[in-house]
Amino acid sequence: MQKTADVIIIGGGIHGASLAFHLAQRGLKALVLEKKFLTSGATGRSSGLVRMHYDLEPESRLAWASFQYFRNWKEMVGGDCGFTxxxxxxxxxxxxxxxxxxxxxxxxxxxxxxxxxxxxxxxxxxxxxxxxxxxxxxxxxxxGYADPSASTNTFIEIARQRGAQLLQDCTVTDILVSAGRVSGVKTTQGDFSAPLVINAAGAWAAGVARLVGLDIPVxxxxxxxxxxxxxxxxxxxxxxxxxxxxxxxxxxxxxxxxxxxxxxxxxxxxxxxxxxxxxxxxxxxxxxxxxxxxxxxxxxxxxxxxxxxxxGITPDQRAILGPAGPDGFYLVCGFSGTGFKIAPAVGACLAEWILDGKPTTVDVTPFALARFESGEKLVGEHAYKDIWH
Ligand SMILES: Cc1cc2nc3c(=O)[nH]c(=O)nc-3n(C[C@H](O)[C@H](O)[C@H](O)COP(=O)(O)OP(=O)(O)OC[C@H]3O[C@@H](n4cnc5c(N)ncnc54)[C@H](O)[C@@H]3O)c2cc1C
CATH class of the missing domain: 3.30.9.10 (D-Amino Acid Oxidase, subunit A, domain 2)
Structure with a gap:
């Protein structure tokens, strides 16, 4: 098995695409593996609302940082995201x-x-x-709102121009771990190696996490x-x-x-x-x-x-972000029905986390999986009741 990518991203939705784009901006070549086709999951069905009103400050900060992309897509990404x-x-x-x-x-x-x-x-x-x-x-x-398919497609298109690859109709069936570190994946199109593997598998994320023995509440x-x-x-x-x-x-x-x-x-x-x-x-x-x-x-x-x-939805209806399980494995999942509008900034934060050791665009460390292990939930200071009930 040859080294095929710097990073393997499982899932061709808005989050896999945003991360591939941001990694490419920083010179890392991602391989995005998608079991059906780009935006065939939640992203292709998303209502595309773009608003900043949350009761949790880090979420509002993510939405606000992302809003700069939606409003200036041509300059910050390229092409058109259909923001209205x-x-x-x-x-x-x-x-x-x-x-x-x-x-x-x-x-x-x-x-x-x-x-x-x-x-x-x-x-x-x-x-x-x-x-x-x-x-x-x-x-x-x-x-307002934006077009989730156009947003995903432009993220991927620009990432590919900078060295990323997308394989569609390619299901990840296993994740390879040796000496406590991920080393690659097995797929329906063969094996690929990389020192970093990202779980951006949306509603399928819990099953993908189980491939490295990790139980996540998604x-x-x-x-x-x-x-x-x-x-x-x-x-x-x-x-x-x-x-x-x-x-x-x-x-x-x-x-x-x-x-x-x-x-x-x-x-x-x-x-x-x-x-x-x-x-x-x-x-x-x-x-x-x-x-x-x-x-x-x-x-x-x-x-x-x-x-x-x-x-995918979590017990506090907030995302799970960051490293978890074996070294080199990251979670970008659990977006709980509100993940489109924050995807640009989440991709930027994850690229920083991977490359710099900490996210700086927004401090997204409160979204780490560890909160559930210690029985905590992310709750706004002036909380409304859960949006989905
Ligand atoms: C109907 C609907 C309306 C919504 N409206 C809004 C809204 O108005 N505003 C908002 O902000 N959010 C909204 N959301 C939420 C938002 O769309 C999602 O949070 C976001 O699209 C999730 O993106 P993702 O990339 O994480 O997941 P997805 O888009 O689901 O992508 C995950 C991908 O992983 C692939 N995959 C899974 N397992 C594997 C595997 N083993 N190997 C390879 N590939 C795999 C899947 O095929 C899928 O394409 C809505 C969601 C839905 C369902």
């Missing part, structure tokens, strides 16, 4: 208004354009939205989304929103469409090989009922399509 600025609104339950206030203050301290607005302001921003069930919302005027999480055609009477677009009061999020899409996802009834523990070409029974009815609560005019809209996807 729509503005972003966060509606929370009335009992979390003080947390909302504190979290907006935390975002402002970091430098994120975020402000607390009143219901009347929301009405001006989005005349079609019902605004009678809340007093305050958080507003991020610069946020379960599978299924999530459905729906596209609805907006009625003619609505304005051409509307802000993106997370609407905790209705356990829902939504954003506009081109062609007069609105994408809707729900925070509840996302099944855990299913095989990630489950069907994704359609949503689960009952999802569309629930999603229509919720979106019509927030945007009553949508009663005159029409269903366009719906589908599902799988991501």
């Amino acid at each position: 600025r729509t503005g972003f609104l966060y509606f929370t339950h009335p009992e979390y208004v003080e947390s909302l206030r504190a979290n907006v203050a935390m975002h402002q301290r970091i430098g994120i354009p975020s402000l607390l607005v009143e219901a009347a302001d929301v009405k001006r921003l989005a005349p079609a939205f019902a605004t009678d069930d809340f007093e305050f919302a958080a507003y991020e005027p610069e946020s 379960d599978t999480w299924r999530h459905d989304t729906m596209f609805i055609k907006r009625p003619a009477g609505m304005a051409p677009s509307h802000p993106t929103a997370i609407d905790d009061a209705n356990s829902m999020y939504f954003r506009p899409e081109s062609g007069g469409l609105t994408l809707v996802g729900l925070e509840d009834q996302n099944p855990l523990g299913e095989s990630p090989e489950g069907y994704t070409d359609r949503s689960q029974p009952g999802f569309v009815e629930r999603a229509i009922e919720r979106i019509c609560r927030r945007i009553p005019l949508m009663e005159q809209g029409s269903l366009q399509s719906s589908h599902g996807g799988y991501d």
Whole structure:
């Protein structure tokens, strides 16, 4: 077996691609191994929301550092990530208004354009939205959504121009470890060697970790989304929103469409090989009922399509990042249904961790696997309830 790469990355989603890009920037040649095709996992199904509103400061910092990429993709990466600025609104339950206030203050301290607005302001921003069930919302005027497939493809394209390789239709079946250190992988296309192996396998990450004897608390999480055609009477677009009061999020899409996802009834523990070409029974009815609560005019809209996807989820619904298990093995997984928008900065941080011994773009050491070993969970200082419930 010949030395084939500086680093082997298992998984061709946004995180494998971002890391390959950032390693290439630092002169390391990654080999990305993908069992199906690029973006065939969660990334290809992602709703692509790009916002900075989290209740955990390191996550907001990751989203803010990543936002610089989305906004300046051509200069920072190359090509186009399809970023569309729509503005972003966060509606929370009335009992979390003080947390909302504190979290907006935390975002402002970091430098994120975020402000607390009143219901009347929301009405001006989005005349079609019902605004009678809340007093305050958080507003991020610069946020919106991006195209996860285009983002992944451009990361990989530029990485390949700088020496990275991508092998698709290539399943990693074993990870080779000798003297406590990873040395390569076995795959359906032969064996490859490298001194560093990265688990960026999304909903499959627990199985990949088991190949080195590591148990990680990453379960599978299924999530459905729906596209609805907006009625003619609505304005051409509307802000993106997370609407905790209705356990829902939504954003506009081109062609007069609105994408809707729900925070509840996302099944855990299913095989990630489950069907994704359609949503689960009952999802569309629930999603229509919720979106019509927030945007009553949508009663005159029409269903366009719906589908599902799988991501890996952890007990605190936050990612697992950094070295774990044998020397040279790294985890970049457990993104818990919110990992797209932070991928650019996560890739930068992991490249720093690998090459410099510590992440500096953002201190992501709190996301290490060790937190679960000591029974800790990452919780925001002014926490809302878990987004997925
Ligand atoms: C429906 C849906 C909507 C979402 N909406 C948003 C959103 O609006 N905003 C946001 O920030 N996040 C969102 N997310 C979450 C986000 O999309 C994910 O966190 C992110 O895409 C995960 O990227 P990844 O690269 O870690 O995993 P994936 O994209 O799943 O990539 C992992 C890859 O690993 C491959 N693989 C697995 N095992 C092996 C193996 N043994 N050998 C080789 N390859 C292997 C898989 O085929 C897969 O392609 C959403 C997720 C879903 C499912």
